[in-house]
Amino acid sequence: MNASTRSTGRTVWVAVRTMALFTVLLGVIYTLVLTGVGQLLLPAQANGSIVRNADGDPVGSSLIGQTFADADGNPLPEYFQPRPSAAGDGYDGGASSGSNYGPENADLIAAIKERKAQVAEFNGVTEEEVPVDAVTASSSGLDPHISPEYAAIQVARVAEARGLSVDQVRELVDQHSNSRDLGYLGEPTVNVVELNLALDELED
Amino acid sequence: MEWLFAISALLTVIVILGLAYRPLGDYMAWVYTSQKDWRVERGLYKVIGVDPKSEQTWQAYLRSVLAFSAIGLLLLYGLQRLQQWLPYSLGLPAPSEHLSFNTAASFVGNTNWQSYSPEVTVGYTVQMAGLAVQNFVSAAVGIAVAIALVRGFAYRRSGTIGNFWVDLIRGVLRLLLPIAVLGAIVLMIGGVIQNFNGFTEISTMTGGTQTIPGGPTASQEVIKLLGTNGGGFFNANSSHPFENPTAWTNIFEILLMLVIPFSLPRTFGRMVGDNRQGYAILAVMGTLYVASFSILTALESAGMGTAPGLAGGAMEGKEQRFGIIGSTLFATTSTGTSTGAVNSMHDSYTALGGMMPMLNMMLGEVSPGGVGSGLYAILVLAVIAVFISGLLIGRTPEYLGKKIGPREIKLASMYILVMPTLVLTGTALSFAIPGVREEIESTSIWNPGIHGMSEVLYAFTSASNNNGSAFAGLTANTPWLNTALGLAILLGRFVPIVFVLALAGSLAAQDKVPATAGTLPTHRPLFVGLLTVVTVLVTALTFFPVLTLGPLAEGLL
Numbered sequence: 001m002n003a004s005t006r007s008t009g010r011t012v013w014v015a016v017r018t019m020a021l022f023t024v025l026l027g028v029i030y031t032l033v034l035t036g037v038g039q040l041l042l043p044a045q046a047n048g049s050i051v052r053n054a055d056g057d058p059v060g061s062s063l064i065g066q067t068f069a070d071a072d073g074n075p076l077p078e079y080f081q082p083r084p085s086a087a088g089d090g091y092d093g094g095a096s097s098g099s100n101y102g103p104e105n106a107d108l109i110a111a112i113k114e115r116k117a118q119v120a121e122f123n124g125v126t127e128e129e130v131p132v133d134a135v136t137a138s139s140s141g142l143d144p145h146i147s148p149e150y151a152a153i154q155v156a157r158v159a160e161a162r163g164l165s166v167d168q169v170r171e172l173v174d175q176h177s178n179s180r181d182l183g184y185l186g187e188p189t190v191n192v193v194e195l196n197l198a199l200d201e202l203e204d
Numbered sequence: 205m206e207w208l209f210a211i212s213a214l215l216t217v218i219v220i221l222g223l224a225y226r227p228l229g230d231y232m233a234w235v236y237t238s239q240k241d242w243r244v245e246r247g248l249y250k251v252i253g254v255d256p257k258s259e260q261t262w263q264a265y266l267r268s269v270l271a272f273s274a275i276g277l278l279l280l281y282g283l284q285r286l287q288q289w290l291p292y293s294l295g296l297p298a299p300s301e302h303l304s305f306n307t308a309a310s311f312v313g314n315t316n317w318q319s320y321s322p323e324v325t326v327g328y329t330v331q332m333a334g335l336a337v338q339n340f341v342s343a344a345v346g347i348a349v350a351i352a353l354v355r356g357f358a359y360r361r362s363g364t365i366g367n368f369w370v371d372l373i374r375g376v377l378r379l380l381l382p383i384a385v386l387g388a389i390v391l392m393i394g395g396v397i398q399n400f401n402g403f404t405e406i407s408t409m410t411g412g413t414q415t416i417p418g419g420p421t422a423s424q425e426v427i428k429l430l431g432t433n434g435g436g437f438f439n440a441n442s443s444h445p446f447e448n449p450t451a452w453t454n455i456f457e458i459l460l461m462l463v464i465p466f467s468l469p470r471t472f473g474r475m476v477g478d479n480r481q482g483y484a485i486l487a488v489m490g491t492l493y494v495a496s497f498s499i500l501t502a503l504e505s506a507g508m509g510t511a512p513g514l515a516g517g518a519m520e521g522k523e524q525r526f527g528i529i530g531s532t533l534f535a536t537t538s539t540g541t542s543t544g545a546v547n548s549m550h551d552s553y554t555a556l557g558g559m560m561p562m563l564n565m566m567l568g569e570v571s572p573g574g575v576g577s578g579l580y581a582i583l584v585l586a587v588i589a590v591f592i593s594g595l596l597i598g599r600t601p602e603y604l605g606k607k608i609g610p611r612e613i614k615l616a617s618m619y620i621l622v623m624p625t626l627v628l629t630g631t632a633l634s635f636a637i638p639g640v641r642e643e644i645e646s647t648s649i650w651n652p653g654i655h656g657m658s659e660v661l662y663a664f665t666s667a668s669n670n671n672g673s674a675f676a677g678l679t680a681n682t683p684w685l686n687t688a689l690g691l692a693i694l695l696g697r698f699v700p701i702v703f704v705l706a707l708a709g710s711l712a713a714q715d716k717v718p719a720t721a722g723t724l725p726t727h728r729p730l731f732v733g734l735l736t737v738v739t740v741l742v743t744a745l746t747f748f749p750v751l752t753l754g755p756l757a758e759g760l761l
Contacts, residue, residue, distance in 0.1 A: 008267060011264075011271045012274075012275065014252050014253055015268070015272040015275040016275055017252040018252045018272060018373075019279055022341055022376065026337045027332045027333035027334070030384075031332045031336065031420045031424075033385075034423040035400065035420055035423070037389060037398075038392050039398070042389075045393065045394070046398040046399055046422075047401065047418075048397050048446065053409070059408055059409050060414060063395055063445035066410075067410070067412065069410065070410070071412075079410070087440075093415040094415040095323060095324070095439070096323065098549035098552060099520065099549070100651070100676050101511070101520060101521075101551070102552065102555070102677070103512055103520075103554050103655075104509060104510050104651075104653070106652075112514050112515045116515075130516075131516065132517035133519055136515050136521075137521070138443070138522065138523050138524065139443035139522055139549045140523060142444065143524055143525075145523075180209070180451065181450060184209055184212045185209075185452055185454070186450070186526050186529075187451075187525060187530070200409060
């Protein structure tokens with residue numbers, strides 16, 4: 001064995017031991033310590049910000065949007081509707097994804113036209129009043145939020161379907177609306193999951 | 205009004221990075237120059253059998269980088285291929301051979317290109333013991349190589365450029381790990397999950413069922429960003445609400461990606477004994493970053509194109525809580541560094557908007573670039589800029605007291621050539637080989653027409669630059685793309701590292717020449733402007749033709 005192969009062999013042996021060490025430290029200990037910290041100090045967040053109904057049963061996560069439709073996929077008028085979703089068949093938490101359609105994709109153009117007509121008809125507004133988030137799929141396919149504009153055009157429909165006054169529903173929307181973080185970061189949002197849960201609880 | 209929000213968000217980032225620049229830059233200089241080893245470090249050196257006091261020649265340093273990365277590659281490949289027997293694998297089988305190769309290359313090469321959808325491909329053991337570990341160590345390797353190059357400028361008549369194992373271990377223990385632990389806790393406060401719950405089925409309000417995913421996400425999310433890696437725990441990456449739940453975590457994640465690359469110029473200035481040199485490099489990086497963000501934000505806000513026009517804005521593939529500005533700031537950051545994480549789907553950007561992330565990568569990722577890789581990339585460009593200015597105005601080409609001779613220029617030029625060669629060859633071969641072309645067109649490309657070409661171009665740009673973001677409609681999990689992109693990643697990572705370390709060795713061996721009236725000052729606005737122009741020109745001349753076939757054609761026709 002000449003000097004250079006010997007030194008390469010030695011280097012590889014150092015590399016093996018270093019890799020093994022880091023795998024234990026960074027792959028196992030680091031993750032376990034942080035999981036411990038999360039579970040002890042921040043259990044609600046660490047376990048997915050699960051929301052529960054009045055009976056205490058988990059019905060979703062305040063961070064993960066869900067579908068509010070009947071078994072055939074028709075939107076239920078008594079619930080605020082979320083954005084279109086490209087995650088699986090819609091809001092599939094096991095298959096997060098955007099549509100990845102490009103700006104000139106014919107399928108996307110057709111889908112936007114169809115959604116626009118559907119949202120306008122469903123809410124009794126004109127197509128011009130349908131906001132952009134109502135006809136575009138989010139990046140994750142799990143977006144729990146809609147814009148205040150999209151919430152606003154749904155208020156009358158939800159109120160009618162539930163036999164509530166428009167003011168009552170509007171007040172609930174306000175309670176579940178968030179302004180921009182720190183007043184200027186991101187966009188104003190309405191959390192559809194929390195809002196619909198609050199609506200259900202109102203009836204109970 | 206929108207512009208006010210854009211400027212405020214940008215200013216927030218700039219102010220916080222400005223506050224971190226000196227303390228973090230100085231801290232990193234201390235990490236890599238301190239003579240004292242911590243007790244725990246001495247223990248580790250004993251275990252791995254390394255004498256921390258002995259420095260290495262550039263060849264030995266390179267051998268260590270390559271050996272360490274090769275072992276990492278084998279281990280990660282093996283972990284994936286054995287997945288079905290590993291604990292906490294969620295019942296998932298082993299990924300195919302070509303996918304395992306691609307993923308191993310991708311994470312070892314600090315790229316984190318993902319041909320797979322994590323939810324249905326990798327269990328917790330591969331995520332933790334394989335992917336998260338490489339997120340730390342591939343980042344530490346990048347910084348180590350940059351520091352070795354800086355030593356080349358700082359040392360005089362030296363046969364050595366430092367000790368790789370010391371740089372690696374200090375980078376992990378003193379730099380990445382402490383920030384990662386604190387950052388993960390901050391992310392958890394914001395709502396990022398950290399558990400071993402697997403997939404839970406729950407019944408929804410309307411009586412349907414929904415899958416809620418679990419996993420040790422925060423611990424991986426933080427290092428994926430801090431180490432400019434970018435591989436998502438979930439398929440939707442940082443747009444997934446469990447990875448990036450709010451507008452403020454979005455800014456926090458952007459800061460995690462930028463804080464080390466934007467502070468490294470300070471470390472550089474400090475180590476070469478002239479802080480002004482650091483500010484000059486910082487000015488170039490910052491100028492490119494701000495320009496790129498402004499253009500992208502203007503393009504996405506304008507929302508050109510048929511679908512955005514019809515919908516009333518470019519919100520396809522963007523999250524409501526981030527909006528356009530939160531998305532473009534993240535995209536500029538992620539592709540200007542070598543991160544490649546996404547919080548919005550670049551494939552759905554407007555045609556010209558989608559070109560901006562590509563351009564950020566084609567610049568060679570220097571705005572501000574990946575951890576370490578950004579600094580060494582821009583220092584190589586600085587060598588070229590010094591040389592060009594020497595030719596133009598008849599000044600002696602020298603940088604920081606080191607003569608830029610034929611050997612230095614050859615190494616720098618070869619460095620510059622690697623990435624464009626890989627991008628253009630890879631893209632061209634994908635359409636030139638008959639069988640491959642059919643597969644690309646029938647299986648891989650998602651959007652028909654010109655946009656499909658852009659998807660392939662984006663993929664090779666991303667892989668060769670070790671970025672990892674994608675026009676994600678592309679189905680890359682095919683034997684051709686997994687293999688070709690995997691090779692592009694490895695060559696795009698390690699061939700430039702060979703040239704950088706050779707350059708470091710060559711510079712370290714030189715004595716310093718005293719500055720004369722004929723020396724170009726490299727800390728003045730003139731040089732900042734020159735370096736910026738050189739960076740943009742090299743890119744523009746190389747990639748303009750291929751961009752006219754893709755995003756330019758789609759956006760302007």
